[in-house]
Amino acid sequence: MAVEDPDLFLYFAYGANMSADHFARRLRRAHPGSLRRRRAVLHGYRLVFNKRARAVATAGFANIIPASGAGVEGILNELTKAEILRLDLIESAPGHYVRSKLTVIESTGGAVAAHVYIANPDWVGEGLRPPRAYMQLILQGCDLLSTQYVASLRAVACND
Numbered sequence: 459m460a461v462e463d464p465d466l467f468l469y470f471a472y473g474a475n476m477s478a479d480h481f482a483r484r485l486r487r488a489h490p491g492s493l494r495r496r497r498a499v500l501h502g503y504r505l506v507f508n509k510r511a512r513a514v515a516t517a518g519f520a521n522i523i524p525a526s527g528a529g530v531e532g533i534l535n536e537l538t539k540a541e542i543l544r545l546d547l548i549e550s551a552p553g554h555y556v557r558s559k560l561t562v563i564e565s566t567g568g569a570v571a572a573h574v575y576i577a578n579p580d581w582v583g584e585g586l587r588p589p590r591a592y593m594q595l596i597l598q599g600c601d602l603l604s605t606q607y608v609a610s611l612r613a614v615a616c617n618d
Contacts, residue, residue, distance in 0.1 A: 467542040470498055470562050470572040472505055472532035473520030474592055476599025484548055485541050497602040498534040498562040500574065505530045507588045507614065509554070509577035517617055518586025520596065521577040531607040533599060534562060534572055542573060549575050565602075590616040 475481045478490035487493065504525035511517035522530055537545070542557075549555040555575035562572045588596075593616050600608045 465539050467537045467539065468570055468572040469535045469537050469542065469545065470500060470532050470574045471535060471599070472522060472530050474595035476533045477595045478599065480595050480598065481535070485544060494536040495533045495602070497565040498532055498572065500530045500532065500560060500562045502526065502528065503530045504528040508582050508584065508586055510581050510583040510586065516586060517589050518583065519588065519592065521582065522574070531603045533602060534564060551575060552578065554578055554581050587615055587617045590618055
C-alpha cells in the first residue's frame with residue numbers, strides 16, 4: 459500500500475480550472491506544462507451552471523449537484539499545500555464554494571479521494587447561464603475528456 463504524501467493534494471477541476479493555461483496563471487506557475495493533470499470522473503453528480511456570479515445577475519458558473527446515475531468528467535491535478543490554500547482564496551472558499559473531499563475514478567480505473575469545490579447554497583440560483591468567455595475556458599481544458607462529454611459541454615446555452 460502506498461503512503462500518501464501529506465504535502466500533495468489531488469484537486470478535481472470540472473470548470474474553467476480544467477484549462478491548463480488558465481489554471482497555471484491562477485496558481486502563479488511559470489508554465490502550464492508543470493501541471494500534473496489527468497482525466498477523472500466523479501460519479502453520482504451532474505454538472506450545472508447555477509453558481510451565481512457577483513456582478514452579472516444572469517451569469518452562472520460551474521457547480522456540481524448530486525444526481526444518481528450521472529457523472530462529471532474533469533481534470534485531476536496534483537497541487538502543493540500552498541497551491542490548495544491559494545485555490546481556496548481564488549474560489550472564495552468557504553464563502554462562495556465549499557471545498558469537499560470526494561472519490562473520483564481515474565482513467566486507469568483506480569479510485570482516489572480528491573478535493574472538489576461545490577457552490578455554497580447561499581450562492582446558488584435558478585435560470586443562470588455561463589458567460590461565453592467562461593465556457594471557452596472550460597472547453598480549452600477538455601483535451602483529456604471524452605468526445606461525448608465535450609459535445610455536451612459545447613451544447614450548453616451561454617450568455618453572450
